[in-house]
Amino acid sequence: MEIGAPARPLTVWVVSDGRAGIENQALGLAEAVQRLTPAVITIKRIHWRPRADKLPVLLKTPALLDPSSDSVVPGPDESWPDLWIATGRATLPLSLAVRRRSGGRTFVVQTQDPRLSPSRFDMVVAPAHDELAGDNVFRITGSPHRVTPARVAAAAAEMADTLSPLPRPHVAVLVGGRSAAFDLTEAHAADLADRIARAIRAAGGSLLLTFSRRTPTPARAVMIDRLDKLPGLIWDEHGPNPYFAFLGAADHVLVTEDSANMAAEAAATGRPVHILPMVPRKPGGKFARLHADLEDRGATRPFGATLPVWTYEPLAETDLAARAVLDAMAAR
Incomplete structure (x- = not known):
């Protein structure tokens, strides 16, 4: 029609x-x-x-x-x-x-x-x-969402005075938490934070970090402790959520594998999306199918020791x- x-x-x-x-x-x-x-x-x-x-x-x-x-x-x-x-x-x-x-x-x-x-x-x-x-x-x-190229670009522009001076690449890190299928223990969070820090330092970039309401307090604390010396911004949950701005400013997006919503939203940006592993509680199932789908479409790859760049057609589901x-x- x-x-x-x-x-x-x-x-x-x-x-x-x-x-x-x-x-x-x-x-x-x-x-x-x-x-x-x-x-x-x-x-x-x-x-x-x-x-x-x-x-x-x-x-x-x-x-x-x-x-x-x-x-x-x-x-x-x-x-x-x-x-x-x-x-x-x-x-x-x-x-x-x-x-x-x-x-x-x-x-x-x-x-x-x-x-x-x-x-x-x-x-x-x-x-x-x-x-x-x-x-x-x-x-x-994934699921319907509000992320569009225009929305995230406008949000990033509103924070340009804060975000533009940061060294590139800008690395947005979106951290979920405990769910029926995954967990984020303090030890695992510490290991993830160390791996993220090494990758950002090697690239000479900066960090844009947000947590979810599901992020356990000990995991949140240990990640902040190990990442707050990097150039960048860690949202402290005061003031408006910079989620859209972070997506708009990012050169790379790192997303924990527990969140289907955040992974699909990140894939709408066209930026490389690196999937951060969590502690599995119920391996396989729908999350495995989602991540296989996103990988097949060229949007995501498992997070490694570096931040490779690749391109794909942004998802417009x-x-x-x-x-x-x-x-x-x-x-x-």
């Missing part, structure tokens, strides 16, 4: 529990839709009452939402949105309800594997490494998903 200017902008509701890593998937897809056609995006953050939170998906109704939640029902002067994009398990009961209550007016998109039949939604945008299949499933490498959503809406 050729996207032309509609009679009015699409109304798009982005729905999540508000956690940044979850919300950014739905918001990133909505912004990609907005780049293709005029759209008005409204962010909705929801939470369930404590007693309702652990109920099965099919037993939850909007009446059980915590009062702090944004309204997911149109007000007196509103209509159901044209497009509903939701991410995360907390949103599943609402996606099912909206599809039914809107009478088909709202096109309901769920990102991630919903662990329900995809036929319950109008479309599911799922990571290829989850191996979800269905007639209305659109699979992409979120844009592909947005086009698929609009095509499906038009076909319906």
